[in-house]
Amino acid sequence: MDLLDDSIVPEKARPVKQEAREFAAEHIEPNAEEYFERGEYPWDILEKGMEAGLVGQSISEEYGGRGFSLTEMLAIAEEFYRADAGIALSLQLAAFGTNILEEHGTEAQKAEYLEPVAANEQISGLAVSEPDTGSDMAGMSTSAEKDGDEWVLNGEKYWVGNGVEADWVTVYAKTGDDPDNRYGNYSVFIVPTDAPGYHAEHIPEKMCYRASKQAHITFDDCRIPEENLIGAEGAGFYMVAGFFNHGRTVVAGHGLGLAAAAIEEASAFVHDREAFGRTVDEFQAVQHDLADMRLEFESARSLAWRAAEKVENDDYPGYWAALAKTRATEAATECAEIGMQLHGGRSVLEENKISRVYRDARVPVIYEGANPIQRNLIYRQAPR
Numbered sequence: 001m002d003l004l005d006d007s008i009v010p011e012k013a014r015p016v017k018q019e020a021r022e023f024a025a026e027h028i029e030p031n032a033e034e035y036f037e038r039g040e041y042p043w044d045i046l047e048k049g050m051e052a053g054l055v056g057q058s059i060s061e062e063y064g065g066r067g068f069s070l071t072e073m074l075a076i077a078e079e080f081y082r083a084d085a086g087i088a089l090s091l092q093l094a095a096f097g098t099n100i101l102e103e104h105g106t107e108a109q110k111a112e113y114l115e116p117v118a119a120n121e122q123i124s125g126l127a128v129s130e131p132d133t134g135s136d137m138a139g140m141s142t143s144a145e146k147d148g149d150e151w152v153l154n155g156e157k158y159w160v161g162n163g164v165e166a167d168w169v170t171v172y173a174k175t176g177d178d179p180d181n182r183y184g185n186y187s188v189f190i191v192p193t194d195a196p197g198y199h200a201e202h203i204p205e206k207m208c209y210r211a212s213k214q215a216h217i218t219f220d221d222c223r224i225p226e227e228n229l230i231g232a233e234g235a236g237f238y239m240v241a242g243f244f245n246h247g248r249t250v251v252a253g254h255g256l257g258l259a260a261a262a263i264e265e266a267s268a269f270v271h272d273r274e275a276f277g278r279t280v281d282e283f284q285a286v287q288h289d290l291a292d293m294r295l296e297f298e299s300a301r302s303l304a305w306r307a308a309e310k311v312e313n314d315d316y317p318g319y320w321a322a323l324a325k326t327r328a329t330e331a332a333t334e335c336a337e338i339g340m341q342l343h344g345g346r347s348v349l350e351e352n353k354i355s356r357v358y359r360d361a362r363v364p365v366i367y368e369g370a371n372p373i374q375r376n377l378i379y380r381q382a383p384r
């Protein structure tokens, strides 16, 4: 059974999908349980991913990366998340937010901050969410005020992947206060994590995604040079929203990888497990459960790959990205739920991968915009 077969994947993305599959089999899958238990950042696997040319490489060749396209990123995501979501997120977030810099930054900013990430000398992060809200992007309160030739940041960010580990983070902050232009009040900045007034600590231990680390950042009169503003002042909302169209399509790959893992685990278990004198997979009700998992998975996967093409072609990208993210991440929760049931009591043993998949599947339905927000976008941005 090869659920993540490449027949649906555009030809140009197949070689890197194979690279990601081999890397996941050698370095992610065998270490997943141990990292989950220890709850530590997987520095050694990150370094191996860098050596393999699979980390930070969505940055274009012009700036030293491999220029992975959206479909290539989706192909990598499917393979990595099937092996382990926590490690996968750490590998993927090493260049989080760099698309914004590449698209909107100056050549000087790219030379100083983008190229070191492509060269795997630095890692980045993206700080949007706050302790009081993650969904309302026009309601965030971290501020940036101009003082001479510097910007001064005050406020807090929460859930920031690599907020402790990164060399710099892209920060979304309020620079205006116009009630008639809520979406024009925000800007994005490059903030080095050693800037004065930048403080970050890991958030409390999580029940899932334990090999990835998120931070609570406090900006306390944090000063950065004026040239660290990315793009135009007041354009931040649309810059981040545009980036999320790309990111959410990749998050569909997180869901597909997790759903594939749940199906594989459940199928293997019911094939071996005996009850009432036969293997459990001989019961028709169990076969229907397995059929339902396939229905969830295959329909989500078809949609995700169709959406990737649409987003790449800038054809109603907000609509297609939200469709793909919602469908695939909910396929993951559904498949994980059925997978747990089919494992019976053994489902709750930590040593069984299904228990990790079940917990991890709770996250992609939330991050990069909780699914109710995606449904808002689907309704509002549908072609009419």
Ligand SMILES: Cc1cc2nc3c(=O)[nH]c(=O)nc-3n(C[C@H](O)[C@H](O)[C@H](O)COP(=O)(O)OP(=O)(O)OC[C@H]3O[C@@H](n4cnc5c(N)ncnc54)[C@H](O)[C@@H]3O)c2cc1C
Residues within 6 Å of the ligand: 096, 126, 127, 128, 129, 130, 131, 132, 133, 134, 135, 136, 158, 159, 160, 161, 209, 214, 363, 366, 367, 368, 369, 370, 371, 372, 373
């Ligand atoms: C493991 C992990 C990693 C993350 N990494 C990052 C990161 O690197 N950078 C970053 O900036 N953020 C990150 N996040 C944060 C994530 O994007 C937010 O958690 C998410 O956007 C939801 O925001 P919230 O948690 O504040 O929920 P809230 O905004 O408080 O919403 C709570 C719930 O209310 C409901 N809701 C809210 N608004 C609406 C509405 N308009 N309509 C219908 N229902 C609604 C939804 O069900 C939602 O889940 C991460 C989160 C997790 C769990």
